[in-house]
Amino acid sequence: MAAGLALGACTSVVAPDHLRICRDVMPALHAEGTAIREIRYGPVAGYEHAVRIAYLAREPGQENRSHHLICVFAGGGADTARFDLVRLETERGPLSPVRLQILKRWWLGNAAITAAAAARRQAEAAVPAVPMPLAYGLQQAANGLVPATLYGLLATAFALVYGLIGRINLAFGEIAVAGAYAAIGLVAITATSLGPGPALGLALAVGALTAAATNLAVGRAVVAPLIGRRRNGQAVLMATVGLAVALGEALRLTHGAAARWAPPIASGPIPVVRAGDFVTTVTLNQMSVAGFALATALGLVWLMRASRFGRSWRAFADDPGMAALCGIDQGRLIALTFALSGAVAGAAGFAHAMHFGSVHFGISTVFGLKALVAAILGGVGSVPGAFVGGLVLGLAETAWSSYLPIEWRDIAVYTALVLLIVVRPTGLFDTNGRPV
Incomplete structure (x- = not known):
């Protein structure tokens, strides 16, 4: 004693x-x-x-x-x-x-x-007290929610185009960032005069329209002519790689090499549970962005299931010749698909900018590649599968960053992509060649 x-x-x-x-x-x-x-x-x-x-x-x-x-x-x-x-x-x-x-x-x-x-x-x-493993796990799940839903939302844009024409547009990352630049610039201009709510709504509309117009121009000027001349997808793949580089440089020259910033929106921490001195928190911004991405993806799934456009899209993806005999206009359907997928990419760019409060041309490549990984993971011909693939990828990335060396995270992601293509090229949701 x-x-x-x-x-x-x-x-x-x-x-x-x-x-x-x-x-x-x-x-x-x-x-x-x-x-x-x-x-x-x-x-x-x-x-x-x-x-x-x-x-x-x-x-x-x-x-x-x-x-x-x-x-x-x-x-x-x-x-x-x-x-x-x-x-x-x-x-x-x-x-x-x-x-x-x-x-x-x-x-x-x-x-x-x-x-x-x-x-x-x-x-x-x-707030309620819980064991430390549970509090830490909930915090990491909250941290991974936004990147997971953003990957999933952009992955659905890949699925829309690939499911219809069997070609991958590798410029979607740059198209999303173009929408983000338009949105964040409008927020900075109109936030004081219109107020936060109307400014955000207008920024979303302008960002989605900017990305939709950009992707529609890509579809009409580049992809459609190449589809008509060549049967393989290599020409489209290489052309969209060149477009990605060109659009990235155009964004850098137009907006500058420095990041564009917006004031933080609803970013105050809200305590949920605690374990001793460790407090699990979320932010209203975090929940709003994740909810917006989820609602947009669910709305897109409903559109593909229940609307005339969705039925035409599925019919053309299944049998283009029979769809044409039934009166479906191929050129109009492809144009609508490129416009819709561009708007979805612009919405993803808007949500990314509003959550992180900044946009930079350099994020386009990584953002686009991660979304492509998510689309392949879920089944690149499946719109709901692509979104689920984004959820899996985002949460897996966050779990890796929480428990394993973060500098190896991207190496693990792209290695997993290679293994997935070798072992299960159809992704987690095999549609047996029928896009959904």
């Missing part, structure tokens, strides 16, 4: 006031709208009154990154000096005395910020 008491007297305990102040500092070190998730905290060797917090921060348009923060105080216990922050250090080094003073005066001294931080802590304490 004596030895235990002696050891207990030698251990350092993190003071609640020190931990609270250090947590309030974290948002000041990142851009507005950054999602912050604490991993662990503890005392700091060599300091009597200090706390170290390790956390993940995802700034708008960026991936999660690991950070740590060390806060050193002038005193502890019941001493009033326990509120005096004297040193602040991050993974980039200590803050200068001037920056520290500005932070203490204009951030920690702001009553509104302090009240908001207190309200946030109160809301986090009110």
Whole structure:
């Protein structure tokens, strides 16, 4: 017992006031709208009154990154000096005395910020407590929901074109980004005059129309003539590769090499459950974007199942000759399919820009390739299968990033694509050659 008491007297305990102040500092070190998730905290060797917090921060348009923060105080216990922050250090080094003073005066001294931080802590304490594996798993599922639905939505655009004519348009990533540029530019222009709701609705319409017009031009000027002249798909494949490069360079020259940013929309964290100091959170933006993508995909599936266009599409995909004898206009159907698939790609680009708050021409290649992987995974001739493939891919990517080295993630994705094509080229949902 004596030895235990002696050891207990030698251990350092993190003071609640020190931990609270250090947590309030974290948002000041990142851009507005950054999602912050604490991993662990503890005392700091060599300091009597200090706390170290390790956390993940995802700034708008960026991936999660690991950070740590060390806060050193002038005193502890019941001493009033326990509120005096004297040193602040991050993974980039200590803050200068001037920056520290500005932070203490204009951030920690702001009553509104302090009240908001207190309200946030109160809301986090009110959510149900669950085991840590469940809380962590729910957080990763929430993190993977948006990329999964976005991959799935763009994958349906691939399925629409391939299911009808048996050709892959590799320029869909650039077409989606063209719609995203149009949408984010309109939001920046009209948000203050129209308000958030009407501005977002108008941006979605303009982004979808821009992408639809672009893809319609691609279909009429490039794909349709090549289909008429050549029976194999290599000519279309190579032509759309060239189009992807040309459109990407056009976007770079038109909009510049720097990313375009929009103000964060509904990005405040909402606590759901907690496990000790780990709090599982979602954002209204996250849920809205995922819900929008899911609703768009379900609407597209209904259109393909129940509308006259959908019946004509399925008839032509099954037997073009018989469909023509039944009065289906091939040129008009292909044009409508390219316009619709372009609008879906533009909607995916709009949702991507609104969630991450930015758009850059460089994301088009990766976005398009990941969506193509999702389409092949689900069955590239199946619209609902392509969307399910996107869900599987997005959630699998997030799970890999959570538990395995993130730098190997894309290698694993594309290796899995090669294996899938070798082992099961028809994808998870084999339609026996009949597009659905």
